Amino acid sequence: MQLTGAEILIRCLQEEKVEYVFGYPGGSVLYIYDELFKQDKFKHILVRHEQAAVHAADAYSRSSNKIGVCIVTSGPGVTNAVTGIATAHMDSSPMVIISGQVPTHYIGQDAFQECDTVGITRPCVKHNFLVKDVRDLAVTLKKAFYIAKTGRPGPVLVDIPKDITNQKCEFEYPKTISMRSYNPVVKGHSGQIKKAVQLLLEAKRPVIYTGGGVILSDAAERLIQLAQGLGFPVTNTLMGLGGYPATDKQFVGMLGMHGTYEANMAMQHCDVLLAIGARFDDRVIGNPVHFGEVARKIIHIDIDPSSISKRVKVDVPIVGNLPDVLDELQKLLDASTGNPDAKALAQWWKQIDEWRGKKSLKYKQGKELIMPQYVVEKLYEVTGGDAFVTSDVGQHQMWAAQYYKFDKPRRWINSGGLGTMGVGLPYAMGVRFANPKATVACITGEASIQMNIQELSTAKQFRLPIKIINLNNRYLGMVRQWQQMFHGNRYSESYVDALPDFVKLAESYGHVGMRIERPADVEPALREAFTKHKNDLVFMDFLTDQTANVYPMVAAGKGLSEMILAEEL
Amino acid sequence: MRHIISILIENEAGALSRVSGLFSARAFNIESLTVAPTEDASLSRMTIVSTGSDDVIEQITKQLNKLIDVVKVVDLSEAAHIERELMLVKVRATGKDREEMKRIADIFRGRIIDVTDSSYVIELTGNGAKLDAFLDAIDRTLILETVRTGVSGIGRGDRILKV
Numbered sequence: 229m230q231l232t233g234a235e236i237l238i239r240c241l242q243e244e245k246v247e248y249v250f251g252y253p254g255g256s257v258l259y260i261y262d263e264l265f266k267q268d269k270f271k272h273i274l275v276r277h278e279q280a281a282v283h284a285a286d287a288y289s290r291s292s293n294k295i296g297v298c299i300v301t302s303g304p305g306v307t308n309a310v311t312g313i314a315t316a317h318m319d320s321s322p323m324v325i326i327s328g329q330v331p332t333h334y335i336g337q338d339a340f341q342e343c344d345t346v347g348i349t350r351p352c353v354k355h356n357f358l359v360k361d362v363r364d365l366a367v368t369l370k371k372a373f374y375i376a377k378t379g380r381p382g383p384v385l386v387d388i389p390k391d392i393t394n395q396k397c398e399f400e401y402p403k404t405i406s407m408r409s410y411n412p413v414v415k416g417h418s419g420q421i422k423k424a425v426q427l428l429l430e431a432k433r434p435v436i437y438t439g440g441g442v443i444l445s446d447a448a449e450r451l452i453q454l455a456q457g458l459g460f461p462v463t464n465t466l467m468g469l470g471g472y473p474a475t476d477k478q479f480v481g482m483l484g485m486h487g488t489y490e491a492n493m494a495m496q497h498c499d500v501l502l503a504i505g506a507r508f509d510d511r512v513i514g515n516p517v518h519f520g521e522v523a524r525k526i527i528h529i530d531i532d533p534s535s536i537s538k539r540v541k542v543d544v545p546i547v548g549n550l551p552d553v554l555d556e557l558q559k560l561l562d563a564s565t566g567n568p569d570a571k572a573l574a575q576w577w578k579q580i581d582e583w584r585g586k587k588s589l590k591y592k593q594g595k596e597l598i599m600p601q602y603v604v605e606k607l608y609e610v611t612g613g614d615a616f617v618t619s620d621v622g623q624h625q626m627w628a629a630q631y632y633k634f635d636k637p638r639r640w641i642n643s644g645g646l647g648t649m650g651v652g653l654p655y656a657m658g659v660r661f662a663n664p665k666a667t668v669a670c671i672t673g674e675a676s677i678q679m680n681i682q683e684l685s686t687a688k689q690f691r692l693p694i695k696i697i698n699l700n701n702r703y704l705g706m707v708r709q710w711q712q713m714f715h716g717n718r719y720s721e722s723y724v725d726a727l728p729d730f731v732k733l734a735e736s737y738g739h740v741g742m743r744i745e746r747p748a749d750v751e752p753a754l755r756e757a758f759t760k761h762k763n764d765l766v767f768m769d770f771l772t773d774q775t776a777n778v779y780p781m782v783a784a785g786k787g788l789s790e791m792i793l794a795e796e797l
Numbered sequence: 798m799r800h801i802i803s804i805l806i807e808n809e810a811g812a813l814s815r816v817s818g819l820f821s822a823r824a825f826n827i828e829s830l831t832v833a834p835t836e837d838a839s840l841s842r843m844t845i846v847s848t849g850s851d852d853v854i855e856q857i858t859k860q861l862n863k864l865i866d867v868v869k870v871v872d873l874s875e876a877a878h879i880e881r882e883l884m885l886v887k888v889r890a891t892g893k894d895r896e897e898m899k900r901i902a903d904i905f906r907g908r909i910i911d912v913t914d915s916s917y918v919i920e921l922t923g924n925g926a927k928l929d930a931f932l933d934a935i936d937r938t939l940i941l942e943t944v945r946t947g948v949s950g951i952g953r954g955d956r957i958l959k960v
Contacts, residue, residue, distance in 0.1 A: 347811075347814070350814065409865060409868040410865050534863050537852070
C-alpha cells in the first residue's frame with residue numbers, strides 16, 4: 229500500500245517501539261502532526277520551547293537506555309533545538325531528532341522559516357541526513373536509529389522537507405541495516421586484554437577510573453564484579469557517577485576539578501590506571517603535563533578509538549564495547565593463577581585512608597544560613613538515596629554530584645560535557661516519562677532554572693510530580709566563585725537582581741511553592757514535599773549562604789594534586 | 798611532519814563539508830584537499846595533505862574514521878607512494894619570451910595547451926616541488942595566472958585502497 233511520507237515516519241517510529249515523542253509543531257511538520265493526531269501507539273509531549281523537547285528526550289534516553297525522539301519544525305524550531313542537540317552530543321546520548329524543512333523546491337531560496345539544518349547541526353550530531361526522496365525515508369530512519377544507539381552513541385538528525393511528508397510511496401521498514409562505512413567494533417583485542425590482565429595483577433598502587441561509558445553501555449554490574457574481585461579503589465567522573473556504588477568502601481568519590489582529595493591524589497599517584505569509558509578531559513585530569521609527571525601504566529578501554537590517546541598517551545589501548553571487553557577481561561582474570569599483590573594493596577589503601585582523613589567535603593552548617601551542601605545531604609536522606617536526580621549547571625551541580633551518593637547507574641542526569649544551564653527541569657520531565665513511578669528531583673539554582681522556566685507549564689499539563697530543589701544564592705554562583713578566586717573579587721555581572729517570587733511563580737503555573745530560609749526548616753520542608761505533596765510538582769526555593777564555594781578545587785590549568793581545600797581559604 | 802591521507806567516502810551530498818568541517822572544528826591543518834568520484838560512482842576519493850605531529854595525525858585519522866560516511870582512511874605517506882599535482886599556468890608569451898617559455902616548458906615536460914598571439918597556457922604535472930621549480934625557472938613577471946589542483950596520491954605496488 230502507498231503511504232505518505234508523514235504516514236511512513238509515524239509507522240517507522242512505531243516499528244522502533246517509540247513510546248514518547250517530545251516536540252513542538254510548526255508549518256513544515258504539519259503533515260507529520262496530522263498523522264500523529266490519527267494514531268495512539270505513542271504519545272506526543274508538547275513542550276513550551278524546542279530546546280526543552282531535546283533535553284527531555286535526551287534525559288528520557290539517559291535514564292532508560294531507550295532512544296529519545298523529538299520533532300521540531302524548520303528554521304527557528306531547529307535553531308532552538310541546537311543547544312539540546314549539542315548537549316546530547318557532548319555526553320553521547322542516543323537520540324533521533326526529526327526536523328521539518330521547507331519543501332525541496334524552496335531549499336536555498338531563503339524561504340520562510342528556512343535554515344541550513346544539516347549544515348548548522350553537522351558539528352554537533354553523530355550524523356545527520358536530508359531526505360530528498362520519499363522512497364529513501366524509511367531506510368534513512370532505520371539508519372538513524374541504528375547509528376544513534378550503536379558504537380559510541382549520539383544524536384542523529386533527520387531533516388525532512390515538507391513536500392516529502394506529503395508524497396506517497398510503498399512502505400517497507402527494513403528489518404536490519406548494514407552500512408559499509410559504519411561498523412563499530414564490539415570485541416576488544418584479545419592480546420591487549422591479556423596485557424591488561426598482566427598489568428592489573430602486577431599493580432602496587434592501582435586505580436580504576438570510570439566515566440559515562442559505563443553508564444551508557446550498561447556495564448555497571450560488570451564493573452562492580454571486576455573492581456570487587458580485584459579490591460582496587462574506584463573513582464567516577466561526573467558523568468560516571470552511579471557506575472560504581474558511591475556507598476561502597478572501595479569508592480573514593482568523584483575525581484577532577486571538584487573531586488575528593490583522596491580520588492585526585494590516588495589518580496595522580498597510582499602506578500596502574502584502568503580507565504573505562506572515560507576520556508581524560510580537562511575537568512578530570514587538570515593539566516596533562518602535570519598528570520604526566522608521575523610515571524604510571526595506563527590501560528584504556530573505550531568504544532571510541534579517537535578518545536584513546538587524545539589528551540594522555542596510554543600504554544594498553546583496548547577498543548570495544550565495554551560489557552564485551554569487561555567480560556573477556558574477567559574471564560582471563562578468573563582463569564589466571566596470579567592474584568593482586570595483597571601486601572602492596574594494603575599499603576596503598578592505608579595511604580588512601582590517610583588522604584580520606586582530610587575529609588575534603590566537610591563544611592559547617594550553622595544556625596542562621598542554609599548551606600547548599602546541607603540541602604543536598606538532607607535530600608539524600610529524605611529520598612533514601614533512591615531518587616533520580618537531575619541538575620542544571622554550576623555550583624549546585626557540583627554539590628549534587630558530591631553529596632548525593634548515587635548507588636545505581638542512570639540515576640544522575642546532568643550536562644557534563646557542554647555544561648548547559650537550563651537542562652534541569654526538562655531533564656526531570658524526560659526522566660519521569662521514562663520512569664513513571666520514580667521519585668524525581670531537580671537540583672538547580674535561581675539562574676539556571678530561569679533558562680527553561682517555561683517548562684513548568686509542560687510539567688503541569690502532564691502532571692509531573694517533580695521536586696525542584698532551587699539552591700537560591702542570588703548569584704551566578706560558579707561565576708562568582710571564580711571571580712572571587714581568580715578575578716580579585718570583581719563580581720562582574722554575576723549578581724542576579726529582580727528575581728521572581730518563585731513561590732508565587734510556581735503557584736501561578738498551578739504547582740506548589742515553598743520558600744525555606746532557615747536550616748532547621750530544611751528537612752521538615754523536604755519531608756513535606758516528598759510525602760504530603762508526593763503527587764505535586766513542588767518548587768522548593770532554598771535561600772542559601774551566598775558565600776558558599778565548591779571545594780576541593782583544582783584550578784583550571786593546574787595539576788590534579790594541586791587542590792585548594794576549604795580550610796585553606 | 799607532512800602527511801598524505803587518502804579517504805574513500807560515500808559520494809553523498811555534503812560529504813566534503815563533513816571532512817572540511819572536521820578539520821576546521823578540531824583545528825587540524827589542511828595544506829590541500831582534492832576530491833572526485835572513483836570508478837565506482839557511489840564512492841569519492843579524497844586526498845588530504847596535512848601537517849602535524851604523530852599524535853595529531855593519529856587523531857586526524859581516527860576522527861576521519863569516525864565520520865559515518867567515511868569507508869576507509871589510509872595515511873599514504875606511511876609507505877611507498879606516488880603523489881602528483883596538476884598545474885595550469887597562463888603566461889605572457891610575446892617576442893623572445895615566446896621561444897624561451899616553450900623551451901622551459903619542454904624541459905619540465907610541460908605541454909602548451911592553449912595559444913594566443915600573446916599568451917600560452919602550460920599544463921604541468923608532478924609533485925609540488927617540481928611545480929614550484931617550474932615557477933621559479935620562468936620569469937615571474939610573465940605569469941598571468943596559475944591554478945593548481947592540490948595533491949592526488951596513490952600507494953605503490955600492492956598497496957591498494959579499495960572497498
